[in-house]
Amino acid sequence: MPKHAVISGVHNTKVGSVPDSTVMSLHSEAAFGALADAGLKLSDIDGVLCAYAITETYPMLSSAFCEYVGVAPNFNAGLHGGGATAAMMAMQAAALVRNGDCRHVLCVAGENRLTGMTRDKAVAALAEFGHPQFEQPYGVNIPAAYALVAQRYLHETGATLEHLAALAVLHRTHAAMHPDAHMTEAITLDDVANARTISDPLRLLDCCLISDGGAAFIVSASETAGDMKKSSPAILGTGQGHTHEHILAAPSLTSFGCKMSSATAFGKAGVTTSDIDVAEIYDSFTITLLIELESIGFYEKGEAGEAALRGELTHGGKMPCNTHGGLLSFGHSGAAGGMFHIVEAVRQLRGEADIRQVPDANLAFVHGDGGILSAHCSMILGNT
Amino acid sequence: MTDLKPVPVPNADTQAFWDACNENRLLFQTCKDCGHTQFYPRAVCVSCESRNLKWHDSAKLGTVHSYTIVQRAPSPAFKADAPYLLALIDLDEGFRMMVNILNCPTDAASIGMKVHIVFEDREGQKVPQAAPLN
Numbered sequence A: 001m002p003k004h005a006v007i008s009g010v011h012n013t014k015v016g017s018v019p020d021s022t023v024m025s026l027h028s029e030a031a032f033g034a035l036a037d038a039g040l041k042l043s044d045i046d047g048v049l050c051a052y053a054i055t056e057t058y059p060m061l062s063s064a065f066c067e068y069v070g071v072a073p074n075f076n077a078g079l080h081g082g083g084a085t086a087a088m089m090a091m092q093a094a095a096l097v098r099n100g101d102c103r104h105v106l107c108v109a110g111e112n113r114l115t116g117m118t119r120d121k122a123v124a125a126l127a128e129f130g131h132p133q134f135e136q137p138y139g140v141n142i143p144a145a146y147a148l149v150a151q152r153y154l155h156e157t158g159a160t161l162e163h164l165a166a167l168a169v170l171h172r173t174h175a176a177m178h179p180d181a182h183m184t185e186a187i188t189l190d191d192v193a194n195a196r197t198i199s200d201p202l203r204l205l206d207c208c209l210i211s212d213g214g215a216a217f218i219v220s221a222s223e224t225a226g227d228m229k230k231s232s233p234a235i236l237g238t239g240q241g242h243t244h245e246h247i248l249a250a251p252s253l254t255s256f257g258c259k260m261s262s263a264t265a266f267g268k269a270g271v272t273t274s275d276i277d278v279a280e281i282y283d284s285f286t287i288t289l290l291i292e293l294e295s296i297g298f299y300e301k302g303e304a305g306e307a308a309l310r311g312e313l314t315h316g317g318k319m320p321c322n323t324h325g326g327l328l329s330f331g332h333s334g335a336a337g338g339m340f341h342i343v344e345a346v347r348q349l350r351g352e353a354d355i356r357q358v359p360d361a362n363l364a365f366v367h368g369d370g371g372i373l374s375a376h377c378s379m380i381l382g383n384t
Numbered sequence B: 001m002t003d004l005k006p007v008p009v010p011n012a013d014t015q016a017f018w019d020a021c022n023e024n025r026l027l028f029q030t031c032k033d034c035g036h037t038q039f040y041p042r043a044v045c046v047s048c049e050s051r052n053l054k055w056h057d058s059a060k061l062g063t064v065h066s067y068t069i070v071q072r073a074p075s076p077a078f079k080a081d082a083p084y085l086l087a088l089i090d091l092d093e094g095f096r097m098m099v100n101i102l103n104c105p106t107d108a109a110s111i112g113m114k115v116h117i118v119f120e121d122r123e124g125q126k127v128p129q130a131a132p133l134n
């Protein structure tokens, strides 16, 4: 039985406005990119995991994808964990290869959320958010739910709006260093402060983008690593944490399931936060990342914002984070959004991140969360 | 797309709750086996797996745990209200609800503010809302 599951190939498509793209074209472009990166053929793939899409809806997206590209895997399934889906795919795929059910599991997501959404679909998607009886009647939307978290967080910690803004600026700086990023124009703390308020205290630049784009990665049994074109970082530890779906039912507005998911992942990998060289952590809003950096243990409660202002979260700092620019500036296209974090982590570990490269990156932390900080999946990747 | 605000559709778990709202009563559940208090209404105790749940009338008094001023409404039905207050309220009996805070200037809301539950009619179904206590 293989000792490890490894990530043998990764790819992201161009992200932002990708005219004439479709859900399936983005899926297949990402998938073939990851296969080429690994030096594998589609016929080598014996497991497929997909997520979900809203611009084109399929009852079984993973089956539709296999049909579209012409692959008949031994294992095929769809996962629905919102922003945690990509990390959950990695955890599931690792279990499949460790169990001997598959040798190469293709995990792929992509969606034309920016150019492919009709107005009706966009309105319907917004109206469907929240508990049908106990949240929707009150005019809640995703930014408002995160704003409830942010308001409480600022109240409890004494953190400031400038701390949130520092994260927005950080991500834009990193995205400007990535050739495929959606938003690369420089922004300042003042730009964030002066952006229009979406749901108080969150401003436009505290919110993630809506992008077209796709991503894929391949999880392989470590015994196959010798056949690969490039080095394949190992999945050293994974964990999940689930406390609620709806924000009205969250046990706390400032402590979330990322605490459990990361503790499990660190425990399995036998490492701690201080061992991590680079972190790629879900950033649907600035507040999301601030809370996760603290819950996971990279910083004490209320201190991550100051750390961002001091430059600790960028190259040369203590904990370089979201080096591709994250959902806030690299781009966010459905389930592919959280997959960009995995793609970047692998590139950092392989030393392929060009001007974004964190020197001697050997251990990466990746985290995804879905819903309103509801479903969490953490992962430690490392060079072995 | 209708311009009417969503009207809750009761189901077997929640029928008693919504019927009581129409009588200006706010119900919540406790567990007969472990005493746990829970909201929203459901058929199982989230604390001990018991199916023995009991309804209680709330005194309808609570405190703002967090709030936001929604500037961008999610649907046309809420556009005329924006900016409006959306809040999570901790009721004195120990359960949390999402509501709007009515009859309150948006800049007067605060965490810790005392509120009481009032009822807003939506096409024949009353929904619980909050208003400042004084």
Ligand SMILES: [Zn+2]
Binding pocket: B031, B032, B033, B034, B035, B036, B045, B046, B047, B048, B049, B050
């Ligand atoms: Zn109980």
